[in-house]
Amino acid sequence: MVPATDPGGGVVTAATAAGTASTHGARRWVVLGVAAVVWASAYQLNLRWWNWVIYSAVGLRRGTRVADSVHFFFFDVTKIALLLTGVIFVVTVLRSFMSVERTRALLGGRREGVGNVLAAGLGVVTPFCSCSAVPAFIGFVAAGVPLGVTLSFLIASPLVNEVAIVLLFGLFGWKVTAMYVAGGVVIAIVAGSFLGRLRLERWVEPFVFETRLRGKVVDPSSGLSWDDRLAMGREEVVSILRKIWPYLLVGIGLGAVLHGWVPANWFAEHASSSWWGVPLAVVIGVPLYSNAAGVLPLVEVLHAKGVPMGTVLAFMMSVVALSTPELILLRRVLKPQLIATYFGVVAAGILATGYVFNLIT
Amino acid sequence: MDIKILGSGCAKCQTLESLTRDGIAELGLDAAFEHVTDPAEIASWGVMSTPALVIDDEVVLSGRVPSATEVRELLADR
Structure with missing residues (x-):
């Protein structure tokens, strides 16, 4: 999300270096803000979206076992994936101050x-x-x-x-x-x-x-920039989701079956x-x-x-x-x-x- | 140059090892490489968060996977 390289390259005077550093800093928080808004909207619209997809677009009849199980599965997968993404990111960034x-x-x-x-x-x-x-x-x-x-x-x-x-x-x-x-x-x-x-x-x-x-003891929480901490947050989200998605799908799948039957x-x-x-x-x-x-x-x-x-x-x-x-x-x-x-x-x-x-x- | 990766065999430890090997190759350095998995030895380095990187008997990084650039800087510093 946040560009890591300075496209200018070459010789940079002290003044422009300070300038790019602060626009880069401001930009980082704007990107983060936009991501937060997108996340919150997706979380809010999740139920309506799957209601529309399952019951209107695909046309499964609401109240039948199959329809409700399928709806439960997609709704829950989306909800949990969103929650995990948002909270793991925030928690990892906060935790990067601890070790x-x-x-x-x-x-x-x-x-x-x-x-x-x-x-x-x-x-x-x-x-x-x-x-x-x-x-x-x-x-x-x-x-x-x-x-x-x-x-x-x-x-x-x-x-x-x-x-x-x-x-x-x-x-x-x-x-x-x-x-x-x-x-x-x-x-x-x-x-x-x-x-x-x-x-x-x-x-x-x-x-x-x-x-x-x-x-000597090297404290992993010290000497990190905000960019480092945010990058750690993103990497942690990817690594946890990559590790747990099979468990999540099986768990929610079983849940969906039990839910319907x-x-x-x-x-x-x-x-x-x-x-x-x-x-x-x-x-x-x-x-x-x-x-x-x-x-x-x-x-x-x-x-x-x-x-x-x-x-x-x-x-x-x-x-x-x-x-x-x-x-x-x-x-x-x-x-x-x-x-x-x-x-x-x-x-x-x-x-x-x-x-x-x-x-x- | 003497390089040790301290790690319990976790995925992040493998990543650190391959990053370091790449860094050494890129910089054209000559290094003895060792992946330490014995927890007692890891602990004796004062390291409690794996993976950790030891260059010439000094712990330079612990508890996280650095970027490729950071690894190159750490190696070039020696």
């Missing part, structure tokens, strides 16, 4: 308790890829951040991620989103504090404590009001390796068909927070006993959260 390195500096020297709260909060806002979980774990522990505080960070980070927040907000509104975020942060604080109390350092691979940090309140009548709804959701959710984008369209339909909110959110939390690949990575630094305990404590937290949400909604 794991900065988080560690903020956590260094904190006691447990305050440290756990701060770590869970920072886990939400720090840009973090689970592929860096192991170096980050070693970096935290070797720098003296307590084990429980480090675990609070590692739990919060995947559990309360921006994709989940965007989708929850788009599908269920701000109340459910706030509940989810609060629930996730509380799980991270409580589970991290609890694991810290157990004094499980003996179950951390000894080399972690022996690691000497050499070299399963009667409303079917689950409420048949199963889910019983006590075992939440544990069942966790047991199904843990081995599922998907991400928020794949799970949420399903979650939306399950809830529409009568599965209670707490059960549905527990399902989603267990899919995103406890993933087998991440646990396999963590095995490099944690002994199996600690992994099992970590797993159990987080699962218990999710169960409790599911029951609480079922009670209050």
Whole structure:
């Protein structure tokens, strides 16, 4: 969108260089403003557009199963793609001011308790890829951040991620989103504090404590221009969409079928009001390796068909927070006993959260 | 010149490696290349966000994929 090269080239005097820099700066914000307006209009017109396409242009009859499923599919794909694009862009640009390195500096020297709260909060806002979980774990522990505080960070980070927040907000509104975020942060604080109390350092691979940090720390969040940050936002949108689109299409496709064919309140009548709804959701959710984008369209339909909110959110939390690949990575630094305990404590937290949400909604 | 890519094998780490290889070829530099995937060694460099680029035992970049121009500048600086 923003041209990166100066077409003038050649010799540029200081005055014209300053001039092009400021017009370039102004232009960057104009482009961004236009993009925001286009985005908002597309979001507003989405429903009317697909109403017109499916029911008028293609001529499927409104109210039939096929028509409604097809309409649901296209409407939802467009809505979620727009939400993801807009919010991932904004979140990535904002997050480019934060980094794991900065988080560690903020956590260094904190006691447990305050440290756990701060770590869970920072886990939400720090840009973090689970592929860096192991170096980050070693970096935290070797720098003296307590084990429980480090675990609070590692739990919060995947559990309360921006994709989940965007989708929850788009599908269920701000109340459910706030509940989810609060629930996730509380799980991270409580589970991290609890694991810290157990004094499980003996179950951390000894080399972690022996690691000497050499070299200077390069903070990825510093020294970036606005153009760099905006470019990071664009690249992140492309890379996340490229990664999750198959999950999204399958999830929304399944959702669309359920939407058309399963009667409303079917689950409420048949199963889910019983006590075992939440544990069942966790047991199904843990081995599922998907991400928020794949799970949420399903979650939306399950809830529409009568599965209670707490059960549905527990399902989603267990899919995103406890993933087998991440646990396999963590095995490099944690002994199996600690992994099992970590797993159990987080699962218990999710169960409790599911029951609480079922009670209050 | 001694170049290390610190990365856990993620897509971004592969991108950084190919960008760096391209940069070296373009500048006609002579470099020993190593892709470090061992998390303990990555951490010992003080790096917590992969991918990271180490040139002659100094971490020059971490946590993001730079542009081709930036990589060339980093390499030319040495």
